[in-house]
Structures are given as C-alpha cells and as structure tokens.
Amino acid sequence: MDPVIIIGNGIAGISCARQLRKRSDVPICIVSEESPYFFARTALMYVYMGHMPKRDLYPYEKSFWKKNRLDRIQERVVEIRPEEKTIVFQSGKTQTYSRLVLALGSKARSLPLPGSDLQGVRGLYHWQDLEALEAHTPKLKQASIIGGGLIGVELAEMLHSRGIEVDFWVRESSFWNTVLPPEESAIINRHIESHGIRLHLNAQVQALQGDDEGAVSHVLTADGKEVPAQWVGATIGVEPNIEFLKQSSLETDRGILVNPYLETNWPDVYAIGDCAQQKNPPSHRRPIEAVWYTGRMMGETLALTLAGKKEAYRPGPWFNSAKFFDIEYQIYGQLSAQADPKNESQIFWQHPSAAKLIRWSFHPETRLFLGVNSLGIRLRHEYFHNHLLAGSTIDQVISGMQAAYFDPEFYPNYHPSILKTLNSY
Numbered sequence: 028m029d030p031v032i033i034i035g036n037g038i039a040g041i042s043c044a045r046q047l048r049k050r051s052d053v054p055i056c057i058v059s060e061e062s063p064y065f066f067a068r069t070a071l072m073y074v075y076m077g078h079m080p081k082r083d084l085y086p087y088e089k090s091f092w093k094k095n096r097l098d099r100i101q102e103r104v105v106e107i108r109p110e111e112k113t114i115v116f117q118s119g120k121t122q123t124y125s126r127l128v129l130a131l132g133s134k135a136r137s138l139p140l141p142g143s144d145l146q147g148v149r150g151l152y153h154w155q156d157l158e159a160l161e162a163h164t165p166k167l168k169q170a171s172i173i174g175g176g177l178i179g180v181e182l183a184e185m186l187h188s189r190g191i192e193v194d195f196w197v198r199e200s201s202f203w204n205t206v207l208p209p210e211e212s213a214i215i216n217r218h219i220e221s222h223g224i225r226l227h228l229n230a231q232v233q234a235l236q237g238d239d240e241g242a243v244s245h246v247l248t249a250d251g252k253e254v255p256a257q258w259v260g261a262t263i264g265v266e267p268n269i270e271f272l273k274q275s276s277l278e279t280d281r282g283i284l285v286n287p288y289l290e291t292n293w294p295d296v297y298a299i300g301d302c303a304q305q306k307n308p309p310s311h312r313r314p315i316e317a318v319w320y321t322g323r324m325m326g327e328t329l330a331l332t333l334a335g336k337k338e339a340y341r342p343g344p345w346f347n348s349a350k351f352f353d354i355e356y357q358i359y360g361q362l363s364a365q366a367d368p369k370n371e372s373q374i375f376w377q378h379p380s381a382a383k384l385i386r387w388s389f390h391p392e393t394r395l396f397l398g399v400n401s402l403g404i405r406l407r408h409e410y411f412h413n414h415l416l417a418g419s420t421i422d423q424v425i426s427g428m429q430a431a432y433f434d435p436e437f438y439p440n441y442h443p444s445i446l447k448t449l450n451s452y
C-alpha cells in the first residue's frame with residue numbers, strides 16, 4: 028500500500044502525522060529537506076542566545092519516530108505528478124503516494140533592494156539561517172534589521188544578546204502599528220530603544236552596499252545615511268514556500284488554495300499550515316495565518332479526514348502571543364490598531380509608569396465583546412475564549428475580570444486600578 032506522504036516536518040505536518048497514527052495504521056512517510064527531525068522553530072532564538080541547548084529544540088526522542096512507524100526522508104521534493112500520484116526528489120528518485128499532504132511552511136521574503144544578494148543578507152526562518160548567522164557572529168560588530176515585525180524584534184534581541192550593535196529600520200511611523208494600537212506601539216518603541224537598539228522609524232532603506240569580497244558592508248538610506256552593517260536581517264515578512272509548484276496545475280494564489288476540508292484542486296492532495304490559503308476563510312480570519320497554533324490545528328483536523336472522519340477546519344476565535352524583549356503580548360479575538368468607531372469601541376487601562384496595558388474591544392451598539400489585548404500582563408486564554416464563543420457582552424467580561432489574570436500575584440497590585448478604569452466607562 029502506498030503511504031500517506033507528508034511534505035514538511037514542521038508543526039503542521041507533524042501534528043497531522045501524530046494524530047493520524049493515533050487513529051490509523053496506514054503507512055506514513057514524512058519528507059523534509061530542512062532537518063531530519065521536527066524541531067520548535069519558535070525557540071530558535073533561545074539556542075542562539077544560549078538559553079537552551081540545541082537538543083532541547085526537539086520535543087521527541089529519536090526512538091519516537093520508529094516506535095510510531097513514522098518513516099522520514101530528508102530530501103527536497105522538486106515536482107509532484109498528481110496524475111501518477113508521484114513525488115519527485117531532487118536526487119531524481121520518485122515515490123508514489125496514496126494521499127499527499129503539503130505542509131511546506133513559509134520562507135523569508137527577500138528584500139526588494141539593490142544588494143540584497145550580498146553575503147550576510149538573510150532572513151531568519153530556517154535552521155540554515157540560524158547556522159549562517161552563528162557562523163558569522165564572531166565577525167559582527169554592527170548589524171541592521173530591515174522590517175519591523177515579530178521576527179525582526181526577535182532578531183534584534185538575539186543580536187543584542189551577543190553584544191552586536193543593532194540598527195533597526197522600520198518603514199512605519201511606529202513599531203508594528205498595523206497591528207498594535209498607538210499606545211501599545213509606543214510602549215514597544217520605547218522598550219526596544221531602552222535596550223540600546225537604534226530604532227529608525229519612517230525609515231527608507233534604499234540599497235545595500237558590499238565590500239570587495241561580496242559581503243554586505245553598509246546600509247544606504249534615502250536620506251543619505253551610510254550605516255555600517257556586516258549582517259543585514261531581512262525581516263519584511265514571510266511568504267508561502269511554494270515556488271516549485273507555481274508552474275503546475277495546482278491552484279495557488281499567495282498560498283495553496285484550499286477549501287474548508289483543506290483539500291486542494293488535485294485529488295487526494297491537501298495543504299495545511301503556513302503554506303495553505305483558505306479560499307473562503309471563516310469570518311474575521313485571514314486567508315493565510317502563518318502562526319504555530321493554526322498549523323497545529325490544521326494538522327490535527329486533517330488527520331481526522333485522512334483517518335476516515337471528514338472534518339472541516341474551524342479555527343474558532345483568533346489568538347496569538349509574542350514577546351518583545353521582556354514584554355509579553357497577547358491577543359484574543361479582534362481588536363483593531365485603528366478602530367472604526369461605528370463598529371468597534373475600545374477601553375484601555377495603562378499602568379502610569381510600568382510597561383503594562385490591557386485593551387478591550389466591543390461593538391458600540393450591541394456591546395458584544397470582540398476582543399482583548401495585553402502587554403506585560405498575562406491573561407487566561409480560556410477566560411476570553413469562552414466569552415468569545417458564548418457571545419458575551421463587554422459588561423459580562425468586565426464583571427468577571429479578576430478570574431482573567433494568569434498570574435494570581437498580579438491581582439492585588441493592578442486589579443483595583445483596572446476596575447476603576449473599567450467602571451468609568
């Protein structure tokens with residue numbers, strides 16, 4: 028019997044393989060070019076910073092794969108022939124499949140700048156990106172990061188932790204202000220700068236300059252600055268890693284187009300995780316959501332279908348979390364950076380001096396609770412998830428707020444002040 032082949036051993040592919048194995052005896056083969064074993068991509072930074080050894084990136088013992096009969100092949104797939112149900116490896120070998128799961132993930136977007144192909148200009152996504160950065164680190168005095176998102180700020184923290192001076196070039200007028208409302212964004216601007224990172228807002232990088240050996244040496248800006256940089260982190264976002272499929276008959280847009288069952292237009296071929304693009308995303312969800320937990324949910328959902336119980340992907344309320352140096356950020360539900368007052372009212376509480384803030388959003392007429400975000404204060408996922416599912420009002424959410432803090436030590440400090448703010452609305 029031909030195996031179920033999963034291309035990609037990231038969180039999406041591995042969640043699918045594990046759940047399918049729990050439910051079925053079918054042969055399963057996982058193919059990935061990047062690494063022989065699944066690892067926690069989100070923790071790459073901690074290896075570089077020396078907070079964890081490389082071996083701790085791998086959540087499963089090597090024996091796990093054999094015991095669960097999950098075959099692994101470390102190779103690049105260069106072609107898929109859906110009419111023959113065959114994948115073709117770079118080595119020229121082929122392998123037939125019964126069903127095929129594309130869990131190809133993302134890749135860093137390249138900088139649209141002259142000089143972006145110089146040595147030392149690189150994104151941070153794959154294991155090989157970390158290795159390249161590690162190999163260059165002893166030679167680095169100054170680095171630049173172009174693009175102000177979550178990976179950019181992680182890279183800033185990483186480089187800073189190794190004593191490298193960092194210039195952080197951000198096109199927007201405030202850090203990540205397409206997602207963060209102004210007060211949150213301002214807190215993060217100050218926090219980044221407080222670590223000695225030179226944050227350049229409204230920045231226009233024009234080109235990268237190299238030395239005689241073809242390695243990057245300077246960042247050139249539109250206003251005439253020439254800033255030394257022996258490493259340039261390209262962090263202007265990620266895109267689905269689907270280049271080799273673009274000329275095929277697989278339906279793609281930015282990602283691989285899928286229906287709610289994660290099916291592509293090719294029979295018995297599915298796509299999950301960062302590379303999948305929902306043709307009709309659920310309301311208030313984006314067609315591509317390149318985050319860890321959505322990859323896991325898609326993988327687990329698809330495993331049910333592959334095991335014979337056809338299941339649609341229903342992600343439920345949105346949530347996400349991140350860290351900006353020492354400040355934790357969480358979001359549950361919808362909350363706009365610039366709320367349209369017709370559809371969204373917001374209340375926010377901010378600590379007068381510490382970097383702590385909570386903001387709630389709700390519908391101005393119905394008072395339906397829409398979402399919440401926080402900086403520097405950990406909130407309980409279940410509390411907000413349940414309210415969002417139940418369709419609670421903002422008043423119901425507020426009345427139980429003391430149950431919403433993750434860290435009970437927090438309650439005596441800030442809850443009275445938070446209540447005062449909430450009660451004044």
Ligand SMILES: Cc1cc2nc3c(=O)[nH]c(=O)nc-3n(C[C@H](O)[C@H](O)[C@H](O)COP(=O)(O)OP(=O)(O)OC[C@H]3O[C@@H](n4cnc5c(N)ncnc54)[C@H](O)[C@@H]3O)c2cc1C
Nearest residue numbers: 035037038039059060061103104131132300301317318319
């Ligand atoms: C530095 C960093 C920090 C992050 N932090 C967070 C975070 O805090 N929270 C969060 O929610 N998300 C975070 N993310 C995003 C999150 O890691 C991704 O959304 C998630 O890992 C994607 O999982 P995936 O399984 O879809 O794909 P991937 O993990 O990208 O796995 C896909 C695999 O498929 C392989 N592959 C692709 N094409 C082929 C081919 N043709 N042949 C063979 N193999 C192939 C790739 O090499 C790769 O190994 C972070 C990402 C990065 C880079």
